[in-house]
Amino acid sequence: QVHLTESGGGSVPTGGSLTLSCALSGYTYTILCLGWYRQTPGKEREAVAHIDDGGTTHYSDSVKGRFTVSKDDAKNLLYLQMNDLKPEDTAMYYCASPVREAGLQPCAVIAPNLRRFGNWGQGTQVTVSS
Numbered sequence: 001q002v003h004l005t006e007s008g009g010g011s012v013p014t015g016g017s018l019t020l021s022c023a024l025s026g027y028t029y030t031i032l033c034l035g036w037y038r039q040t041p042g043k044e045r046e047a048v049a050h051i052d053d054g055g056t057t058h059y060s061d062s063v064k065g066r067f068t069v070s071k072d073d074a075k076n077l078l079y080l081q082m083n084d085l086k087p088e089d090t091a092m093y094y095c096a097s098p099v100r101e102a103g104l105q106p107c108a109v110i111a112p113n114l115r116r117f118g119n120w121g122q123g124t125q126v127t128v129s130s
Contacts, residue, residue, distance in 0.1 A: 002026045002119040004095050009124030016085050020124060022078040022095030029100045033107040035117060036069060036080045038091035038126075045094070045114060049080060050107040058107050063089075085128045092123040 008020040020036070032053040039045040049069035050058040057069050068081040078095050099118035102110045110116035 002097065004097065004119055004121035006093065006095050006121040006124040009093060009126045011127040011129065012085055013129050014086060016128070017081070017083045018085065018126060020080040020082070020093055020095075020126075022080075022121060024076045024078065024095075024097065027097075029103045031097050031103045032105065033098060033102075033110055034071065034078050035096045035107070035111060036078075037094045037096055037114075037117075038089075039094070039123075040091045047111060047114070048093070050111045051078070052107045056107070058111055082126070085126075087128050087130045090126060090128050092125050094123045095121050 003026045005023045006020060008018060010018060012018055033050055035050040036048040037045050038048050047060055048063055049067055051069045051071055059067060066084045070079045071077065096117040097119045098110055098116050102116040
């Protein structure tokens with residue numbers, strides 16, 4: 001059974017930094033894309049960053065230049081380094097991996113479609129104070 005567990009959230013002032021981690025386990029199929037998403041109450045979950053198996057990264061315009069997604073395949077860990085945090089970054093952050101049928105598709109194909117990501121962690125809260 002696929003399992004994802006996020007950690008590293010917290011409360012920081014504007015301009016602060018946080019690094020989120022996501023531990024992945026239980027995979028029985030190949031995955032070429034992993035992603036970070038965030039959600040605030042009453043709003044849809046939105047994509048933050050994705051990373052391909054080869055290390056190619058993709059970012060939403062709102063975080064480009066401030067956030068960095070990376071992974072450690074040996075440790076089965078996904079990271080999101082967040083710098084220069086702003087109050088509008090306040091949200092619950094989730095890591096996600098694709099469903100089996102989308103496992104072999106690159107981020108450029110599946111990242112725009114939230115439904116292709118069927119495995120989610122429980123989320124970690126990030127709060128940025130003004």
